[in-house]
Amino acid sequence: MSAAHSRWRAVARTPVGACAGLLLLAVVALAVLAPVLWGDRADVVDTAAIQQGPSGAHLLGTDALGRDVFLRVLVATRLSLFLAVTATLLGVALGLLLGAAPSVLPRRTGRLVTSVVNIAVAFPGLLLALFFAVVIGVGTRGAVLAIGLATAPAFARLAQTLSASVAGQDFVAAARTVGVGRIRLLTRHILPNIAEPLAVNATIGAGSSLLAFAGLSFLGLGVQPPDYDWGRLLGEGLGRINLTPAPALGPCVAVVVTGLAFHLFGEAAAAALGIRTLPRATAARRPPVPPGPAAAPQPVDGEPVLAVEDLRVAFPGPDGWITPVRGVSFRVHPGEAVGVVGESGSGKSLTALAVSRILEPPAHVTARRLEFTGQPLLDTGPRALRTLLGTSLAMVFQDPASSFNPVTSVGRQLAEVAEQHQHLSRRAAFARAEDRLRAVRVPAPERRARQYPHEFSGGMRQRAMIGMGLMGDPRLIVADEPTTALDVTVQRQVLRLLAEVREQRGAAVLLISHDITVVARTCDRVLVMYAGRIVEDLPAADLFSRAQHPYTRALLAAVPDLDTDRDRPLAVIPGRPPEPDGMPAGCAFAPRCPYADDQCRREDPEPVVYPAGHRVACWHPATGKGELAENRTTGGTA
Incomplete structure (x- = not known):
């Protein structure tokens, strides 16, 4: 059983989740069966029983044509539920499109989309629904479009927030390093990891859509005769509420109970899964980095695989630009192991991320020289840069638990490198992934390749991360605290593996560590x-x-x-x-x-x-x- 199934089963085991889930299943069953069982009887006109009150024959009385209101409420379940779910799915789809657009579009266009979403979120959803219903037109189709458009901004804001939180994870940075394009990065690495919170919020949103649809039909802007939903039945029963409240009470209870079931199940899922929204990251302008002292070039002693001169990394702050990396210069030659040590906050990891071209705005990276295998990284186009770094640079991150996409098997993540850069078929790429896992001494690689990251130990995850780097032909391996979370025995195994890869392939290693003795012995x-x-x-x-x-x-x-x-x-x-x-x-x-x-x-x-x-x-x-x-x-x- 997958981890996702286990979490949703845990939701169903909670008292609120179980009750709400059973209620939702009952509503769905009623939506399927009611039109089949009572559809014809609900449309029977009886002129002898016009506008009667509740009785044994008619539990909620009859309407102006003598039709049984109770049966009509049951039959209307299908249309009411279908329209609410359709409008919610439309809102989620549009919200994902708008929320993901800033990650794919050029920066100015992405900011324009974000600004439009921010303006739309400022208006109440029901007010937007009324506006769109009037503009699009009266009727079922217009109401579905109106509610979908009205709910889209909220889902777009949520998608933007969740995408920003996932985009900062190590496995996304690793995917960028191997050269995964923006659209594939979005569909394979970001969206699958925000599917759960989106599903939970969509469940809650379905209850709100149901209420909004009932409101539009009640006002005469939604479902039109001869069709009927709970909102239309509520409008018909409200005209005689002074004589008998039952015809209005029936559809009202149906709307409240079903909407409450959606909301309670969504809230139970959010509590059980630990889902919460995060603050939206604000964009910042990028003026020139404050100038620093000139840096003299280092002595040339052979062609380096990585040449860095006067590297600076700056971030915008409330009082101006902050430069945590200021004027760093060094070289790494083929087959050489270079260690970087220092206290936390000294700029070690930022330097590694900058030379790997993983840092994104608002970070601003400048250098007099930043070359990898003789190619200037700051002046190379995105496509050529992805190909270069994806095949010749391997990145081993600090936290093995966050280095892999948790919803994709390890083998598929390794195979993605071969599919992108070596143009292998899906099967051939997966076979190469198994071979690379075998090369880094992962036991039973055929079985392990089909497992998910949480099924690996910390040391195995680091081995698999090194194996991902070996999917290409790495000239440089950047290892950012690769042994921090591991015990000393596994640390030794990982360091020995890096040394073997360096010896066998002639790859250079840039090792970042807090442990100065480890660096002294391995570099x-x-x-x-x-x-x-x-x-x-x-x-x-x-x-x-x-x-x-x-x-x-x-x-x-x-x-x-x-x-x-x-x-x-x-x-x-x-x-x-x-x-x-x-x-x-x-x-x-x-x-x-x-x-x-x-x-x-x-x-x-x-x-x-x-x-x-x-x-x-x-x-x-x-x-x-x-x-x-x-x-x-x-x-x-x-």
Whole structure:
């Protein structure tokens, strides 16, 4: 049984959900059977029994032609329910179209659609329904269109909100990385993950549509004779309510009970599934990023697979632009493993997302040079960029649980890469997905490929994510905290797998981690980031013996080992990193550095290049006494 079926069964087990569900099933059964059982009797005209009150023969009395009101209420269930559900489905379809449009259309057109939706949502739904009914015309078809158009803006707002929340997930970023187009991204990754909340809100909306349809028919704008629904029967019975309320009471109770059943079932489902709406993300303009100091190019030592110079990432803030990544430069060569370390908020993950071209507006990415396999990423068109990154770059995200689409099997998600870029058939792509799972040592790959992500352990999900990267021919693997949520045994297995892929395929690895010892053991070179800059770049073999920046040395001192004196408190770095919108003048580490002086607090240090490609951005590297200080040569960028 799938996870979705299990959740909906859980809804049916709740007292409110069970009662509302049984009531809805009874209404549906009545809608199917009533016209067959009593349709002819409900239309029988009896001039001898005109406008009689309730009796044993006529439970709700008769109308102006002597027809049984009770039977007509039962028979009207089919038309009333059918029209309400049809109008709701129309509203959901139009709402999805309008809500998804900003994700597919050009930005200006998408903003125009969003503005129209925002204006429409400001008007009450019933008022919009009345307006559209008058404009479109009186009758059943006009009423269905009017109610569908009136409910569409609310569903569009909901679809926009839910799509925005799903679009920020890692599996959507992974799909963008492999080159999935906008429409396929929408239909395969976003819409299936918002289907449940939309279904719940559609159930609640059906009750509102039923009430709105009854209102239009009551006013004479909906169903026209000889057809009849509950609203029309209510209008006919209201004229004689002073004599006998029964003919009006019957259709009124039918509308209230059915609408209440829809609402209660929807609310029970929302409570059981944990569904709630999220605040709408606001769009922001993107002015030029504040200029920064010029960056000197790094020394050329072979053609890199990834070349980054003066990379900056900025976001709009209430008081101007915030730049959490400011002037980052580095290179990654074929077969090289480069580790990036630093505290949370230092800009490690933002740098990885920027070079992978995953960041979207309002993020603003600029660089003097940003090239992957010799191709400038900032100047390449979307189609060519998808092909390049989808086949040559693999991304392993931090959270294995959110790295995959939860409603699609693992094998199908891996096969999507081959279908998109290698133009394989569905069957051939799935067979390649099984082969890639086997290559990353996932046991029983034929069976596992047909399972869903929640059926995998954390380590297996990370293996499968690496397998997704191997569906193409990766030149670079970007691993963003790939072992954070795993135990130490599984961490070792994942890191060993990355090392094997690097050795066998010659792929470069950019490993982001908080664990500086892991980076030192698995990488060739280490980049130490602080406050959006690279403050030190050195060979991993020299990390423990030749680290020069006070921040790097403080990170190393804060790592306990077997020789750590347990009677002494653990070493910590005093203070907190600066916020991106509150960078201090001069060196960002100065408020926490024991060696800072007036120059540190006044001027931001430029990077200095030492022999063997060692770069340090500090006025007092190794407290001013290090052996490297004698061989300083200016140049490079941190």
